[in-house]
Amino acid sequence: MKDSPGLHLKTYTLLLFIAFFAPLGNVLLSKGMRGIGSAQDWAPQGLFHILMRIFMSGYIWLGIACLLAFFVAYMLVLTWADYSYVQPASAFSYAVVAVLGLFLLGERVNLLRWSGIVVICFGVFIVGHTHPRTTEKR
Amino acid sequence: MLEIVFLTLIVAAGTGGELCVSHAMKAVGEVHDFRPAALARFVWSAARVGWMWIGIGMMTVAFFSLLAMLSMENVSFVVPVTALSYAAGAIGAALFLREKISKQRWLGVLVVCLGVTLVWLSRR
Numbered sequence: 001m002k003d004s005p006g007l008h009l010k011t012y013t014l015l016l017f018i019a020f021f022a023p024l025g026n027v028l029l030s031k032g033m034r035g036i037g038s039a040q041d042w043a044p045q046g047l048f049h050i051l052m053r054i055f056m057s058g059y060i061w062l063g064i065a066c067l068l069a070f071f072v073a074y075m076l077v078l079t080w081a082d083y084s085y086v087q088p089a090s091a092f093s094y095a096v097v098a099v100l101g102l103f104l105l106g107e108r109v110n111l112l113r114w115s116g117i118v119v120i121c122f123g124v125f126i127v128g129h130t131h132p133r134t135t136e137k138r
Numbered sequence: 139m140l141e142i143v144f145l146t147l148i149v150a151a152g153t154g155g156e157l158c159v160s161h162a163m164k165a166v167g168e169v170h171d172f173r174p175a176a177l178a179r180f181v182w183s184a185a186r187v188g189w190m191w192i193g194i195g196m197m198t199v200a201f202f203s204l205l206a207m208l209s210m211e212n213v214s215f216v217v218p219v220t221a222l223s224y225a226a227g228a229i230g231a232a233l234f235l236r237e238k239i240s241k242q243r244w245l246g247v248l249v250v251c252l253g254v255t256l257v258w259l260s261r262r
Binding site: 026027029030033034036037054072074075076078079080082083084085086087088091094097101105107110112113115116117118119120121122123124125126127128129130134135 | 156157159160163164166167168169172177180181184204205208209212213215216223224227228230231232235236237238239240242243245246247248249250251252253254255256257258259260
């Protein structure tokens with residue numbers, strides 16, 4: 001199987017892009033949802049009220065913009081790389097989300113959770129050392 | 139109980155959707171030109187593949203489930219736990235996309251799942 005020029009470089013670049021924008025989007029969504037509060041009432045009127053508040057939140061829209069940027073990068077990398085490579089390799093975002101949660105939302109991240117995140121990053125490192133593409137190029 | 143339902147939807151619909159999108163992207167073909175006009179053409183080509191829309195539909199279900207979970211739990215807990223989809227993703231990629239998953243890649247996926255378990259335990 002012949003690699004296209006710069007396969008690894010463009011794969012790593014887009015994976016970094018994914019690892020940054022996906023957690024940033026999630027943190028912004030979380031910040032937006034915190035302002036709205038927990039969904040207590042599951043009746044249609046209550047749900048409609050919550051949906052309206054979601055669509056009027058600036059943080060939600062910023063979060064959606066970040067997730068759209070992430071999704072285009074994700075689509076691009078999947079045109080050449082395996083899904084089973086991209087999916088675990090993009091798990092580096094879990095370290096980014098913990099740092100963002102800590103500094104932007106003031107969430108407490110305990111030692112066990114940090115340990116889990118370190119293990120996830122190690123798993124990503126192992127997957128990152130496999131070849132990005134195992135199927136034939138179309 | 140509601141949290142378990144949302145978590146299941148995030149993992150099953152999210153992974154299924156991503157597998158469909160991956161299938162659609164392989165049909166579009168490798169992108170070499172990253173200029174804005176070329177990227178716009180790429181997005182247009184992707185939008186014309188049926189699998190893309192099935193994938194987006196499933197990922198939308200997962201997205202709203204994620205929003206519901208985020209209103210109940212901390213983001214540093216919710217997002218890592220959804221990484222359970224890595225095991226489902228690897229199995230799906232082997233069966234549905236015919237990817238050859240080496241022992242090293244399986245090991246990496248298992249290590250990621252172990253990390254997820256630690257994150258889950260950190261909740262208690």
